Amino acid sequence: MVGILRILSFILLLTCIFVSLSVGLAAAARDRKFTWEISYQHKSLDCYKKLAVAINGLTPGPTISAEQGDRIIVNVTNNLFMENVAIHWHGIRQRGTPWSDGTDGVSQCAIMPGETYTYEFVVDRAGTFMYHSHYGLQREAGLYGLITVSLPVGVSEPFSYDFDREIILSDWYHNTTYETATDLASIPFLWVGEPQSLLINGRGNYSCSGLAASVCNSTNPECLPSNLTVISGKTYRLRIASLTSLSALSFQIEDHEMTVVEADGHYVEPFVVNNLYIYSGETYSVLVTANQNSSRNYWTTINVVSRQPNTPNGIAIFNYDPIDYQKLPPTNPPPGPLWNDTKSQVNQSRAIKARQGFIVTPPKKPDRVIVLLNTQNTIDGYVRWSLNNVSHTLPSTPLLIAIKENMTGVFDPNPPPDDNDSANYDIYSVANNTNSVSSSSIYRLQFNSTVDIILQNANTMTANVSESHPWHLHGHDFWVLGYGEGKFNLSRDTETYNLADPIMKNTVPLHPYGWTALRFKADNPGVWLFHCHIEAHFFLGMLVVFESGVEQVGDIPLSNYGCGQTKSFIKP
Amino acid sequence: MVGILRILSFILLLTCIFVSLSVGLAAAARDRKFTWEISYQHKSLDCYKKLAVAINGLTPGPTISAEQGDRIIVNVTNNLFMENVAIHWHGIRQRGTPWSDGTDGVSQCAIMPGETYTYEFVVDRAGTFMYHSHYGLQREAGLYGLITVSLPVGVSEPFSYDFDREIILSDWYHNTTYETATDLASIPFLWVGEPQSLLINGRGNYSCSGLAASVCNSTNPECLPSNLTVISGKTYRLRIASLTSLSALSFQIEDHEMTVVEADGHYVEPFVVNNLYIYSGETYSVLVTANQNSSRNYWTTINVVSRQPNTPNGIAIFNYDPIDYQKLPPTNPPPGPLWNDTKSQVNQSRAIKARQGFIVTPPKKPDRVIVLLNTQNTIDGYVRWSLNNVSHTLPSTPLLIAIKENMTGVFDPNPPPDDNDSANYDIYSVANNTNSVSSSSIYRLQFNSTVDIILQNANTMTANVSESHPWHLHGHDFWVLGYGEGKFNLSRDTETYNLADPIMKNTVPLHPYGWTALRFKADNPGVWLFHCHIEAHFFLGMLVVFESGVEQVGDIPLSNYGCGQTKSFIKP
Known part of the structure; x- marks a missing residue:
């Protein structure tokens, strides 16, 4: 009897612990507050010095990391002197808070210089999302960043990896947004043209030849290739977002296959690619295992597709620890796929299906x-x-x-x-x-x-x-x-x-x-x-x-x- | 008796005509409506191509000409894409309409892109005034112009001249206002520096040497020297306004004396100068008679004073009709006074007194x-x-x-x-x-x-x-x-x-x-x-x-x- 009571007590205790934990888990949804100051800053993201829009001094802006169910509160102060701002939380559905969608002309009046506006919304779904300016051509000036939402503690992704890494892809123009807007809105029309650089995590490499060092300096540490340092044998989840103004891109890591597992916050039935096509506004998670020769570094590259390119490919270093992350790979960077291989692009688009076990079935017919x-x-x-x-x-x-x-x-x-x-x-x-x-x-x-x-x-x-x-x-x-x-x-x-x-x-x-x-x-x-x-x-x-x-x-x-x-x- | 009646009738008739005319004069005060679209435009005011803020495509903007007592109504539509605007009517006292003063942070919320705002005010005093942006550093981008208010019909100025001419003086920077503002608001501080050019009626001449013609083209007709065409023997009232961002200027016309008659809309006891010192925000009227050798042109020049200059003098052509207005004078432009001859500047400041017969006596003591x-x-x-x-x-x-x-x-x-x-x-x-x-x-x-x-x-x-x-x-x-x-x-x-x-x-x-x-x-x-x-x-x-x-x-x-x-x- 005492034994049975002891067992029952033990079960009760376990239950209590479990219930406590569950309550604890539910209560884990919390407010995450951010204070952002938006300002113009001189940046040399691709070695060429120009004004960029920065958040707390950073271009791209800081990542918002949260857990599913959290409430995000961002106090945005506009210090852009004469320019307004509005920030869109791309991929966040804003259920119940449509006024926080951050779209000038649709959800709100833009935030004027000197003003502070508070965005408040719940991230109700785990995944990889992004934020960016939704005002005029302001996104092009660098106002963007990532939002990563993790699952509640105790809930697992349907795939495994050792580490999480963030990769923001973008394109970069040397014209100001005002020059570009003026050209686009003029007769005769002047097209913005292909970007001067492609950036990986805010770093590109423009050729400075013929330019004064005060304008363009190839040795500026701001435009060193970004690096992704990995440990041999480990598997990495790369959360990749494209914030380009114009360019459709192909992303690849030399000699490393990637398994696509997430797209825009939804699980993908895994498939393996050598290069990932990614279009502006998309996010993907891919898994990559550091399973190649660990005595050297490898290239990470992006190249323009869908338009005849006039922009050098973007590069970064896939760096095997403990090799110096600045040591260039002994090979030439892979050129990437042909820009006009539309068939290959369409095929990859078609390959992206919902993961088994996570399928949400659509209504059978439209209204x-x-x-x-x-x-x-x-x-x-x-x-x-x-x-x-x-x-x-x-x-x-x-x-x-x-x-x-x-x-x-x-x-x-x-x-x-x-x-x-x-x-x-x-x-x-x-x-x-x-x-x-x-x-x-x-x-x-x-x-x-x-x-x-x-x-x-x-x-x-x-x-x-x-x-x-x-x-x-x-x-x-x-x-x-x-x-x-x-x-x-x-x-x-x-x-x-x-x-x-x-x-x-x-x-x-x-x-x-x-x-x-x-x-x-x-x-x-x-x-x-x-x-x-x-x-x-x-x-x-x-x-x-x-x-x-x-x-x-x-x-x-x-x-x-x-x-x-x-x-x-x-x-x- | 009939004769007397006839005379009385005639007097009555004259009186009626006079009264009618007077009523007519009083009723002449009227609404003058302007529709302005503010936009960025590519301009080469000093041969160097950059974005300028324009009113209906013009930089400087159009002159507002009105008569004393008129009500000015300006519908301003902001098409600056992402930038707000506010326009100050400098020298207009805005009695009864302080909300139309056009000063961001003081009288109004700035006009947002896509919006139209109506300024409405009475010009209650004849004279030479100006308008300009009063928002951030926007004035520096070229948003300025003149306001000239004439006396009611039948009322005369206390001086005579044959023709009226307008002269807007300004300085010009190649940096964008955002670059300048960023530099000024940074640690370390970066001073805006001396301007690249001085402009007379929106025209300057920057040396394009070493620059691509697409960036700077000395033969661009936009940056031909402006000309003031005169007829020999005639007297001109030059209404001169300084809209500089920084520079104090000396203005002169080679070999021609000027008689100062108006300052900021008030009659000046006339005095003669060879050069006029004019500070940002001031207006003057000077009388100049075309009494020199009419077989050649003369230089009109401006040069920086009060600061050690690092900007070439501004030039324009004082052109004797019918000589080609582009024909350069046979002489070198006069260099103007020394920048640091403060004594000469103070003396001219002291020389500016109210004109006899138009003195408004100040209260004897301050409160x-x-x-x-x-x-x-x-x-x-x-x-x-x-x-x-x-x-x-x-x-x-x-x-x-x-x-x-x-x-x-x-x-x-x-x-x-x-x-x-x-x-x-x-x-x-x-x-x-x-x-x-x-x-x-x-x-x-x-x-x-x-x-x-x-x-x-x-x-x-x-x-x-x-x-x-x-x-x-x-x-x-x-x-x-x-x-x-x-x-x-x-x-x-x-x-x-x-x-x-x-x-x-x-x-x-x-x-x-x-x-x-x-x-x-x-x-x-x-x-x-x-x-x-x-x-x-x-x-x-x-x-x-x-x-x-x-x-x-x-x-x-x-x-x-x-x-x-x-x-x-x-x-x-």
């Missing part, structure tokens, strides 16, 4: 299908990018406030078209600008409805050119139902949709002359951008706005107000 | 005397400029709104000092930064009181250097009571004040190691800046704020709200 024809246009002589011949503009009054408060005159109440005679459009002919218009109109989606988006690529205004566009959706993840070449056929191609194990993502490429089909549930009350993540394309109209369930949105913080027609709510 | 010791300081390692060892900052909430609405927490309620032991301060010793602080405190002046300001210059933080500072008062004109060398003596020097015929001005120089004494009546309800018009000095704290009679200020337009703590008035 609505929106076909978005991607074209370039001229409107009143200005070069623009358009969807269904509509080049979209954002108002100076945040749409979330305008819609929630039933304001009139902020945006065009006539909805943009769900299609534009896509069945008869010749995607291989030079865009002829028929009926091109610019508009502030938005798509209003029935709450909880299922929406399919068919992104249809086409020829630009230059013969035989079709660009790739990385499309990013705010506030939601979507299922990637398929990729195709040529013209989408509404009756035939829908049959090929992957409804079995589609990956969920927030950013997806649209390949040249191809189509990409997505499905999502409009189940997050708010107003959300869906746009090409190439900054110049977005700036010139390649965006649409989805509204859904705004009547369910709670009180928008007053700090989101103040600009445009929201001044009408001022009552002194 | 309050504020001594402002001008120094350079370091505060927490940052280089600042200070008054009485207080380096002033402006809040992100406009002070006019904060005070009128009794908001707390916007500015330091403890007033700054009216003096700082000036009797014992050694103005010839290097500033030692004792007790230097930065503060948002303001001076509150009793309404309708008479205030004397003694500007006392001193040594900077560099041995044997005392700068000149052009001080500008918003909302008022002041009487210039005197200039002196060395330390001001409160008992002795007040006896030397010119109370007989002091000129009224809104901007006045403080010469190196000297003092300048001013008097004004605080009779304009509002909140008003008084500051050094050197943009970098203002940016780094060389300003004070005067509040007076805000309780009499009418309703501030809601469009002035929206930033900082004015968001607390938002009631959705």
